Each structure stands twice: as C-alpha cells, then as structure tokens.
Amino acid sequence: xxxxxxDPGPLSVPEGAIVSLNCTYSNSAxxxxxxxxxxxxxxxxxxxxxxxxxNKEDGRFTAQVDxxxxxxxxxxxxxxxxDSATYLCAMSAGNTNAGKSTFGDGTTLTVKx
Amino acid sequence: xxxxxxxxxxxVRRRGQEARLRCSPVKGHSHVYWYRQLPEEGLKFMxxxxxxxxxxxxxxxxxxxxxxxxKEGPSILRIQQxxxxxxxxxxxxxxxxxxxxxxxGSGTRLTVV
Numbered sequence: 744x745x746x747x748x749x750d751p752g753p754l755s756v757p758e759g760a761i762v763s764l765n766c767t768y769s770n771s772a773x774x775x776x777x778x779x780x781x782x783x784x785x786x787x788x789x790x791x792x793x794x795x796x797x798n799k800e801d802g803r804f805t806a807q808v809d810x811x812x813x814x815x816x817x818x819x820x821x822x823x824x825x826d827s828a829t830y831l832c833a834m835s836a837g838n839t840n841a842g843k844s845t846f847g848d849g850t851t852l853t854v855k856x
Numbered sequence: 857x858x859x860x861x862x863x864x865x866x867x868v869r870r871r872g873q874e875a876r877l878r879c880s881p882v883k884g885h886s887h888v889y890w891y892r893q894l895p896e897e898g899l900k901f902m903x904x905x906x907x908x909x910x911x912x913x914x915x916x917x918x919x920x921x922x923x924x925x926x927k928e929g930p931s932i933l934r935i936q937q938x939x940x941x942x943x944x945x946x947x948x949x950x951x952x953x954x955x956x957x958x959x960x961g962s963g964t965r966l967t968v969v
Contacts, residue, residue, distance in 0.1 A: 749898075777957045786860075786947055786960035787899070831898065833957075842887055842951075843912055844958070848898035 746770050749832055749847025758856050762819040766832035766847045769813065773834040776808050777844065778817045781829045790830075791817065822854045858883065860961035861930075862948050868967045869938045877933040877964045881950030888931045889958060890923055893945045905931060938968045 749766045756762055764778075775794055779787035791806040793799045793815075799806045805818040815834075819826055832847040861880040869875050881888050890902040901915040905925035916923065920938075925931040935942055945965050949958035 779957075779960075786949075786962045789957040789959065792957040833899075842889065842904040843901050843914070844889075845901065846891075846899040 744769060746845050747832065747834060747847045750850055751848065752850035753853065754850060755853045755855060756822055758822060758824060758854055760822050760854070762822050762826070762852060762854075764817040764819075764830050764832070764850050764852070766815050766834075767813055768815075768834055768845075770834070770836065770845070771810075771813070772836040773845075774837045775835045775844075776806070776815050777833040777835075778804075778806055779831040779833060779846075780826075781831060781849070783828075787831055819852075822852075824854050824856050827853045860948055860950050860959050862946075862961035862964050864964060865962065866965050866967070868969060870969055871939060872937050875935040875938050875942070875966055877935075877946050877948075877966070879931040879933070879948030879950075879961060881931070881948075882952075882959050885950035885952050885959070887951045887953065888925050889949045889951075890931075890933050891947045891949065893947060893963075895944075899947065902933070935966075938966070940968045942966060943968045 747768045778791040781787040793806050796808045796810045803820045807816045829849040829851045831849045833844040835844040888905045891899040893899050903916050903923045904912040920936045922934045945963045947963045949960045951958045
C-alpha cells in the first residue's frame with residue numbers, strides 16, 4: 744500500500760465549476776501538507792502549504808486537512824481553463840525524515856470553456 | 857529572482873554512458889532535493905542534500921547513482937552506466953528550510969537510447 748493515495752482522475756469539468764481534489768495517507772507522522780500544480784512538460788509549482796489540521800484559503804483555492812481521518816482536499820472555486828493541469832498532493836513529516844516529501848501520483852484536471 | 861535552474865533541459869545518452877544533471881537552487885536556499893518522475897507516474901524522492909552533506913539518500917538506487925552539493929557551485933546528480941530504465945524526468949527542488957513546500961526546477965528529461 745502506498746503511503747499517499749490520490750484520486751486518480753482524470754477529471755473534466757465545465758468552466759465555473761467547483762473542483763474537489765483528494766488524497767488519503769497512512770503515515771500519522773505527516774505534519775506538513777502541500778498541493779502542487781504541474782503543467783505538461785513543466786516542473787511542479789507550489790499552490791498551497793498547510794501545517795497540521797485545518798483550512799487555508801488563497802483566492803479561489805482552499806486546502807483542508809483532517810488529520811484524524813488522514814484525508815486532505817483541495818477545492819478550486821470558479822474553475823478556469825487555465826486551471827487545467829495535473830495536481831499533486833505532497834506530505835512531509837517535518838523533524839522526522841526531515842525534508843523528504845512523499846507525493847501522490849496526481850490528478851489530471853481539464854476545465855472546458 | 858531566478859528560480860531553480862536545471863540543465864540541460866534534455867539529455868540523450870547511449871546505454872553505458874554517464875549522465876550528469878545540474879541544479880542551481882534559488883539564491884539563499886540551502887536545502888536541495890532530487891526527484892524522479894517516470895512516465896505516467898508520480899514524483900519519487902531520491903535524495904536530500906545540504907551544502908557538502910547528504911542528509912537523506914533513502915530513495916537513491918544503491919548502484920550507479922550519486923549526488924553532491926558542493927560548497928561552491930551547483931548540485932550534481934550523476935548516473936553512471938545508464939540503462940533504458942533510467943529514462944525519466946529528473947526534477948530538482950530547493951527550499952529555505954527543511955519543512956514545507958519546495959520550489960521546483962523545470963526538470964531534465966533524460967532519454968537513454
């Protein structure tokens with residue numbers, strides 16, 4: 744079993760829809776939770792970074808972490824065609840296994856105009 | 857501000873040759889990470905380095921792969937005697953501290969023929 748499981752997709756939505764992207768994990772030591780966006784043939788770009796449980800909002804993006812359920816989500820409101828990309832969740836344990844992030848396999852999102 | 861600079865962007869090597877991938881982190885970032893992304897797969901951790909030190913190499917294959925981050929100059933990922941299975945995108949990332957999100961480079965796409 745992988746440490747981080749991500750809903751595989753692909754996901755196709757109309758412009759303006761609310762998108763929900765999800766990951767589950769098994770390692771209770773994870774404390775830092777990240778979402779990256781990766782366009783084709785490019786490097787991942789950090790979108791959101793959350794420490795421990797709770798919600799974090801940045802513009803149209805909201806990240807949620809539920810450590811009790813070992814479940815994280817990224818919501819995209821008013822989705823745009825430019826949001827079409829692969830979204831990767833990532834997690835790290837902080838002081839233990841310092842520095843190393845474990846990534847999900849990604850969910851490919853297409854937003855249709 | 858320059859981001860993470862990786863070169864070359866594309867590298868073609870014949871089986872048995874050596875591949876040297878270079879990474880210059882964001883100015884002021886002292887933590888460097890290398891990840892490998894195989895086609896249709898997620899990012900897999902390889903190694904985490906600070907200046908002149910390998911902190912975590914738990915993801916590095918035991919043979920043929922090595923990494924360094926010298927006091928002066930870029931970080932180098934070296935693959936000796938490449939095989940076709942080494943064909944992948946290799947991403948370097950850097951961060952100002954050991955926990956939290958990274959800044960990724962655009963990657964080096966290695967093709968072994």
